Amino acid sequence: MAICVALLVGAALPSSAQQSEWTSAQLLRATVSRNCLACHDDRRKMAGLDLSALDYGDLASDAPTLEKVLLKVRAGEMPPAGRPPLDKGLAKRLVGQLAADLDALAARDPQPGAPALHRLNRAEYRNAVRDLLGLELDHARDLPADDSGYGFDNIGDVLTTSPLHIEKYVSAARRVSRLAVGSLAPKAVVEKISRQPGTLGESIDGLPPNLRGGMLFQHHFALAADYVLRVRIGGRRADGLPPPRLDLRVDGRRVRLFDANFSSLEADQETRYFETRVTLAPGSHEVATGFLTEYVRNEGLETASANAFVVDHVLVSGPFDASGPGESESRRRIFVCRPSPGDPERACARRILETLVRRAYRRPATRADIGPLMDLFRRGRADGVGFDAGIEMALSGILVSPSFLFRLEIPPAGVAQGETYRLADLDLATRLAFFLWSSLPDDELLAIAESGHLSEPDVMRHQIGRMLSAPGSRALVENFAGQWLHLRNVADWKPDPERFSAYDDSLAYAFERETELFFTDLIRNDRSVLDLIAGEHSFLNQRLAEFYGVDDVQGGFFRRVSLAGTERAGVLNHASVLMVTSYPTRTSPVLRGKWVLENLLGAPPPPPPPDVPTLADSAQRSPSSLREALEAHRADPACAACHAKLDPLGFALESFDAVGAYRSGEDGVPVETSGALPDGTVVDGPAGLRSVLLDRRDEFVETLAEKLLTYALGRGLKATDRPAVREIRRRVEAADYRFSALVEAIVDSVPFRMRRAPAR
């Protein structure tokens, strides 16, 4: 082998006609010898990579190394600048053939990996409780925040369990059970719900369109009882105007219309409260309140300065004169039977617990599950008042049980250690539900899994479609898009208030909503995933439209708007993404370029080497001086290797400032948005960047697939997952890039469907 390699080094490659008949092993051997070994041999091992001992007869043993080679060659990163480049056609063929070989190997010997035991994270816990008991309340807010890895906070390896978690799980379980069973002592409690920042003076989604300055929230009312709703008004009134009219609604129906005759004087704080008492059935209700518009928007007056009042918060107190637990949604789900005379109490308790366990543990209840829970039932029954107290205690047990809190995948009997096996339908149902809903499977999904039909392609496709169009799929927006696109950072982002004085909570809210709605639309209406990079539409309200310079969007409602003919298309031009890829004080072409490489093209640049000179701050005052500084930076070969790839991608977005506003120039100097990538491709402006991304759509789709697969599996991907990623990309491509095809292909992939039985 060594001799053979030595002979090939420096030899001219045969003609392309000869080459085209080569096997990938021959092609690989020739390329490695000619282009790689100068650095990646057994002596130099640059970047820890030694390609001198590749076994060309059996690529399987080197598959992880070859996957790395493939990615680097495809991204044009290897051979590096300054070394003889690969012929483009040759590189393409090498990448294609190598991928085909590795895919064939993977098909013969699938390597699905094994996600670690997965503790439910906060979002999953919240949703699971909601779906198990019909309690629309954030019980998870008191749980410790989850750590993340690989860009997501649902990674099994990273979801560790500390004593603090157990403390919180126990107290959450007790609270949830009390609420669900309705065994709360009817003691009055007051809760304060504040207006979400960023909805000032505008109509907000869900409120009647003529209401302004209001708020809307879901609230759980534990008992059938009276409750007092007390609205506090903030802001001030202009002299000489009639009092504003404050509308208060529950579940869309007006319960009271107040003449809000409050005084703006500091001493008259008490006049800012308006309260009424309502009788409510137990369960979740929507409370909405706001000002009737005609009194806010007076003709001929500068409304903003004349009347500037909003609902500040609502205090909900109660229960008063409770008539009992009533028939809440939670009780309906829990009490599938009632003990009756002649019917032993325990039989009914057992039935109740079996029903709850099946849903909570995502599998049929076993005798071993129910026995200890019946002990808890007896204990609670003896300690408290009656049957319900026993059920409440056993329910608490279910909610802290490892079978509920952890996603356990136990290999079926007969599967040996280290052996690969196909997941049983019940495990598959759980994976599917946590992937698409961040929650438990519902009854339909569980029933199908129990019947053993879930793996049938038609059944699976139907279930995926059903789940994507169900409300639960908003979890994909919140948790997947929220993290992939760094949307979660928007709310707490603090742009320099001096430089970006127009930025406020309303914009922050609108930024986040825009991208969420865009992604929701992608899922619900099964659009092309290429819309993410080039979709010429978005979702705007008046504030955001004005910020974008788009005309004819009025009011606070977000609606679909065509962006054809504007500078913007795709999420990369959303203000949300543009802002969180900037510094609070200025844009950073480097950060944006890095973001594009990492999150859209799957080619993250290595971190800067230690002691690298960064840019002088004085050079960062204006876009043009910044550009000059970066150009100087690239003159240093140590920097050029990465910055030649990063900077042009980032410069293309320089027409948007650090909060995502469009700018053609700054201080009279036009912004330069053009640059050339190392392979000579010119990228000019946002549109130029879009066409580069569209040209590299394979990389984009594979990157999206990698991110979504990481999220779906709850583990970091390995080289052995690359064949699955390529298969997903091919299927998405064949299905016109529809989002549903992406999800279906992930669900059908080897790592999602199969698992390696761990060592004991």
Add this chain to the structure above:
Amino acid sequence: MIYGKALARRTFLRGIGTAVALPFLDAMTPAFAAVSAPITRVAFVYTANGVIMRDWTPAAQGAGFAFPRTLAAVEPFRDQLLVLSGLAHRNGEALGDGPGDHARAGASWLTGQHPYKTQGADIRNGMSVDQMLAREIGQSTALPSLELGLEDVRLVGGCDSGYSCAYSNTLSWISATTPLPYENNPRRVFERLFGDGDTTDPVARAKQARQNRSLLDFVLDDAHRLEPRLGAGDRRKLSDYLDSVREVERRIQIAESRSPVTASLQALERPEGIPPTFEEHVELMADLMKIAFQADLTRVITLMMSREGGNRTYPQIGVPDAHHGLSHHQNDPDRVARLQKIDQHHVAMFGKLLERLRDTEDEGGTLLDHSMVVYGSSLSDSNAHTHDNLPTLLAGGGAGALRGGRHVRYAKGTPMTNLFLTLFDRLGIERDEIGDSTGRVGGLG
């Protein structure tokens, strides 16, 4: 912000927003009378992204040194304060692992270990000194230790190259593989210390504790049944869960066994949530630390004023820039000046904690007399990512174990863990080594 509190309707109708004193605080207060020797409390307070050393390090050594600008706010505590220079965390360095100095700095500060570089699989660091202390001096209090922080760790993409966020989200590791999350919401800290206020009746509380123990017994049995069916890796993860369950059982037992004794504590309102400003947030946390020490609910506390790589902005002191980004200052005078403002501000906030400890009476002295409080960063120059000559303050009298008033300079490269080992000695805890320690340090008085 949503909060709930038990209130009679009468109270409610009179108006909300007034402070509610703790009706049950008395019941939570330990039997001070039973304690003879003063109790030593230990706290670690972290400031991330290094400091500008030029304005931190006193020019003179020994007693009578002049306080440099950054330390000005803690000058009033001179007599109970040591400025320690020259300490280092070699395990924070790359040691062949490449970039990721911020993650390694935060992870090694209290462990003295070299964190294993991973995004997720096989997270490994080392037990942190606060947790070692919790095992030694925290076993008789309701909480062995308390972990506090300020930043919201929900943010995405803020973690260092190649390292899981687990490494920068906490200072505390209960074992090499289990980080302890911190609490950043003062209200939840309050509820951990004093209960959620749903029940104040001692009989009801006792029943609740008893039921909680039944629940924990139930889950232990449940987990034991699962264990044999899991693979080795998953079994390890489940054993974290089991250990945690046992630890909480122990805490409940301690809470049940404490005899209620009346003591006059300055009542603290139940906080509504996270205050809007950094300053109020720190001060509220300092209040909670003080009251937790005072009521002897815990003897070990860590507080992360900021996270490594954290990008909080400080427009209120004229620094609108993101902290981490700014900390790569390239010796640009303008940036250095702004960073120094942050350093000084953090030290001033630390002074607010010292103030509270000094002003709180403890058996035979003040809380500050009976505390050892370490303040510092695990990077000195964030720009160059240097892990030596770490900025370190040691405050408090340590119940007679420490004597302040001096600037002590150790030989370059002296392991920080040598300081920890010496503090353990002073606390009467025998230990041969901690992390990369090579011995003890002198000069603590």
